[in-house]
Amino acid sequence: MTMPTAFERRGDLAQQLFGSTIGDPANLLDLGLMRGIGANVKPFAPTVKEIVERSSKDALNAGKQLSQTTKTINKEMPSQNKEVAYEQDLFTKQLKTPREDNESLFRVAEPSDVSKAKKGTVATPDLQSIHTVQLPTGQFATTTGFSTVQPIRTGFEFAKTPEQVAHITAGLRKSPQEQLVAVVLDKYDRPIQIIRHTIGISNQAAVEPFSLAGSIANTPGAKSFYISHNHPSGLSDLSAADKQISMMLNNLTANTGIENKGIMAVGKGTYSFSSPLGQEIVNQNIPPAIRNKSINMVERVFKRSQVLDKNLISSADDARKMADKIVGDETGLMLLNQRYQPVGFLPVNEKSLLNLRKSGESTNILKALEKANANSAIFVTKKNLSQDQIDNIQKLFNAANVNMLDVLMGETRKSNAMNMSTRGTDFLSIAPPVAGASAIYESMEEPYKKGGKVHISNN
Structure with missing residues (x-):
């Protein structure tokens, strides 16, 4: 039994791609797409010109189809021409929407x-x-x-x-x-x-x-x-x-x-x-x-894998409307999936924002993020927060590698997406210390208050 050559074994796939089988390899434009899947091929010798012309025609048709698909998607997507489009996080790092799997691991x-x-x-x-x-x-x-x-x-x-x-x-x-x-x-x-x-x-x-x-x-x-x-x-x-x-x-x-x-x-x-x-x-x-x-x-x-609302949040205006539906007059975190759809809401006491660790609030937030599988969030409150409160909650999210898209606060739910810039991750408590806290971590409080990065001494 005579074994077919590697080139002859490309015949079946060429039949699918060009409507013919392959004969003389000198006349074939090898695009790196062929693999050995058959024998008993019939002679055929398309010229390089014929193959390129056919490939160009196929590419043109594919381009038209992609253009039509893009137009359809754009009609279905929420408007991006709102107050603030969530294309960046709170410190202007470019975001990808929807968030791509494993991009930030x-x-x-x-x-x-x-x-x-x-x-x-x-x-x-x-x-x-x-x-x-x-x-x-x-x-x-x-x-x-x-x-x-x-x-x-x-x-x-x-x-x-x-x-x-x-x-x-x-x-x-x-x-x-x-x-x-x-x-x-x-x-x-x-x-x-x-x-x-x-x-x-x-x-x-x-x-x-x-x-x-x-x-x-x-x-x-x-x-x-x-x-x-x-x-x-x-x-x-x-x-x-x-x-x-x-x-x-x-x-x-x-x-x-x-x-x-x-x-x-x-x-x-x-x-x-x-x-x-x-x-x-x-x-x-x-x-x-x-x-x-x-x-x-x-x-x-x-x-369970569902959403609180199927609409995507793509701007501060979208976020305000969603907060009216989900949050009401409460204070807390709207938890979002990678498509920026709400999958949960966690009430948060704004008084704990300067005492995240010792109050147990940071642990509660981490538990909620994990349970909702949420890698983005928006903080919502009708009260006015201090810059220290905003920075501290953002540092927690930086440390957890979760997107904090915005902080909406006050009666009008004013967006703070363009007003925050902290890149820190040291969200240590800056409220008065509580009794019984570990001495080593108490000693870490002072550098944090001064804005410096906290290190644990090995001595």
């Missing part, structure tokens, strides 16, 4: 140049029973819950040390793709559940701060957590990107009642660890133990 990565690495992908397993938690008071058209992925066998009942957490998450090393999880602990350092946040590629995994911190906060009984991920190379050294993710999560959760214990990477038999307070462990052996206990690994899934 951070990533953990192995120590290497990942500037040209491809974006990660997320695997979706078969869904099992969904576990829900109590929502913050408000309206939620979209809600998420936890679905069990699988039980993780462990030899430790508690996770009081990085070594024990490395043992618990050692199974991640078997994956050829980076996986990032949060091991959530109760007040006794007993693991409640392991949240699988993302599955990435061979050298990095994406991290979405608001949904990771929010899912940890939405775990009943959560008092602390470790972040763990695998390095498929087998080397457990932490990269600068790994440590940056830990510090970002520390900023979101510090002094809120949920403690970030640190981040680790597991490799082939070893682990490395870094804590926000400066503890470093490098390439230590993962301790063995008889795995006679189990902890559920879970992931986020939709329990």
